[in-house]
Amino acid sequence: MTLTPPPLSNDCFALPQGVDWTPVDQALALLEERLGPVTSAETVSLSEALGRVLAEDAVALRSNPPQPNTAVDGYGFAGGRPEGTQVLPLQEGRAAAGVPYGGTVPQGHAIRILTGAALPEGVDTVVLEEDVRTDGQSIAFNGPLKQGANTRKAGEDVNAGEVILRRGRVLTPADLALTSATGLNSLVVRQRLRVAVISTGDELVEPGQAARDGQIYDANRPMLLALMQQFGFATVDMGRIQDDRAALAAALDQAAAQADVILTSGGASAGDEDHVSALLRESGAMQEWRIALKPGRPLALGMWQGTPVFGLPGNPVAALVCTLVFARPAMGLLAGAGWSEPQGFEVPAAFSKRKKPGRREYLRARMRSGCAEVFKSEGSGRISGLSWAEGLVELPDGAMDVAPGDPVRFIPFASFCMG
Ligand SMILES: Nc1nc2c(c(=O)[nH]1)N[C@H]1C(S)=C(S)[C@@H](COP(=O)(O)OP(=O)(O)OC[C@H]3O[C@@H](n4cnc5c(N)ncnc54)[C@H](O)[C@@H]3O)O[C@H]1N2
Ligand code: MOO
Numbered sequence: 001m002t003l004t005p006p007p008l009s010n011d012c013f014a015l016p017q018g019v020d021w022t023p024v025d026q027a028l029a030l031l032e033e034r035l036g037p038v039t040s041a042e043t044v045s046l047s048e049a050l051g052r053v054l055a056e057d058a059v060a061l062r063s064n065p066p067q068p069n070t071a072v073d074g075y076g077f078a079g080g081r082p083e084g085t086q087v088l089p090l091q092e093g094r095a096a097a098g099v100p101y102g103g104t105v106p107q108g109h110a111i112r113i114l115t116g117a118a119l120p121e122g123v124d125t126v127v128l129e130e131d132v133r134t135d136g137q138s139i140a141f142n143g144p145l146k147q148g149a150n151t152r153k154a155g156e157d158v159n160a161g162e163v164i165l166r167r168g169r170v171l172t173p174a175d176l177a178l179t180s181a182t183g184l185n186s187l188v189v190r191q192r193l194r195v196a197v198i199s200t201g202d203e204l205v206e207p208g209q210a211a212r213d214g215q216i217y218d219a220n221r222p223m224l225l226a227l228m229q230q231f232g233f234a235t236v237d238m239g240r241i242q243d244d245r246a247a248l249a250a251a252l253d254q255a256a257a258q259a260d261v262i263l264t265s266g267g268a269s270a271g272d273e274d275h276v277s278a279l280l281r282e283s284g285a286m287q288e289w290r291i292a293l294k295p296g297r298p299l300a301l302g303m304w305q306g307t308p309v310f311g312l313p314g315n316p317v318a319a320l321v322c323t324l325v326f327a328r329p330a331m332g333l334l335a336g337a338g339w340s341e342p343q344g345f346e347v348p349a350a351f352s353k354r355k356k357p358g359r360r361e362y363l364r365a366r367m368r369s370g371c372a373e374v375f376k377s378e379g380s381g382r383i384s385g386l387s388w389a390e391g392l393v394e395l396p397d398g399a400m401d402v403a404p405g406d407p408v409r410f411i412p413f414a415s416f417c418m419g
Contacts (some may be wrong), residue, residue: 003041010303021292024360037336038260039190049171051232052189053337054059061183063155068119072150075139076113076123078113080147087140095120110139126150131378158182168338193335195228196236196255197221202243219316220265235307243273256307261265266314267299276311290358296322315380321362324416342415347372349408364389
């Protein structure tokens with residue numbers, strides 16, 4: 001079965017008329033409204049399914065448990081037992097997991113039964129072996145014991161025919177247990193979203209190469225490629241492209257042919273060498289989103305030959321924040337996983353800060369002793385702070401004076417699916 005979604009429209013990134021500085025929530029709402037899945041479906045075995053996006057609801061073929069069984073090692077019989085000493089004759093034979101007892105246990109008799117074994121005919125209650133004395137002929141234990149004790153009902157977890165996982169679900173190891181237990185050995189998932197990553201800038205050199213004065217090593221590309229892998233996407237490494245419009249156009253052509261989304265970093269603002277935004281503008285499908293956000297104000301969103309391009313700012317901190325805040329939920333939609341908002345937590349601040357109104361701010365942060373600490377500098381090129389951090393503190397759009405102990409919103413990197 002193939003499922004081929006429609007292409008995105010060329011104006012999917014258009015901002016409403018008259019918008020200047022776009023608040024973060026408005027920018028996110030626009031992305032959520034305009035984008036949809038671009039990937040097709042394929043069937044994969046469970047061993048290939050981890051991290052993939054379900055394209056169709058998964059339905060249990062079999063109940064879990066498939067038949068009533070015992071939750072403990074012990075002795076099975078019919079009915080509850082009142083208070084006091086209980087003595088029951090032992091039926092010959094036993095029931096074990098995978099080796100059921102074929103006969104019927106007569107009323108008033110007990111049979112040896114092991115954890116996971118299907119309950120034989122005539123058994124609906126099990127007494128724990130630790131509570132029993134036996135001479136091999138009979139068992140004795142103290143009541144009371146409720147009817148059904150220590151047993152599991154057929155389908156008490158999942159019934160055959162029930163939807164176990166909804167389409168759009170990003171499959172976890174636990175989902176594979178559920179899928180396998182309910183009799184499925186393959187799943188219909190979406191093809192991995194293919195993300196091309198391009199670094200731009202004359203100043204960039206590859207790690208390992210000699211760097212002259214004025215040159216710096218490319219930090220964004222290894223970070224973004226690794227992040228895309230953590231998100232479960234397939235990556236296309238387009239390398240570094242000089243600040244040259246023709247070379248960049250050629251790279252975008254190639255990227256659009258091989259990927260569903262293109263991430264560029266650098267050249268996103270409106271300077272003389274900001275070719276990403278210039279090219280996208282020329283292609284007629286460029287939207288320069290000036291987002292009321294720190295770090296990461298310039299975000300160039302455009303379409304290149306029908307492929308969405310996220311033109312991230314060059315500063316590594318801004319590139320990462322923009323990716324986590326904007327590109328990740330947008331790419332989730334493109335990948336068929338739906339829109340997801342990162343889970344944040346209100347925690348006491350371990351810092352002071354006076355924040356100006358008019359833009360949302362993200363600070364590199366981590367939790368220590370129950371409080372959120374922030375990195376010593378807000379500089380957007382301080383890459384060491386990204387490694388130091390374990391998440392972001394999100395400060396709201398309005399003005400805010402934060403004092404130690406005040407509640408702030410901490411979003412762990414894991415909430416953005418970043419390890
Ligand atoms: N006149 C103005 N200048 C700048 C503004 C502004 O509003 N007015 N905004 C600043 C902010 S904020 C940012 S962020 C940057 C974004 O600019 P670009 O996206 O055009 O990025 P570049 O100028 O190409 O690079 C910025 C910075 O990042 C370094 N960089 C770029 N790519 C990489 C990479 N792959 N690895 C490591 N570092 C990289 C680059 O060398 C620059 O230092 O604009 C500000 N300027
Ligand atoms: O995007 Mo710039 O790095 O806000 O600081």
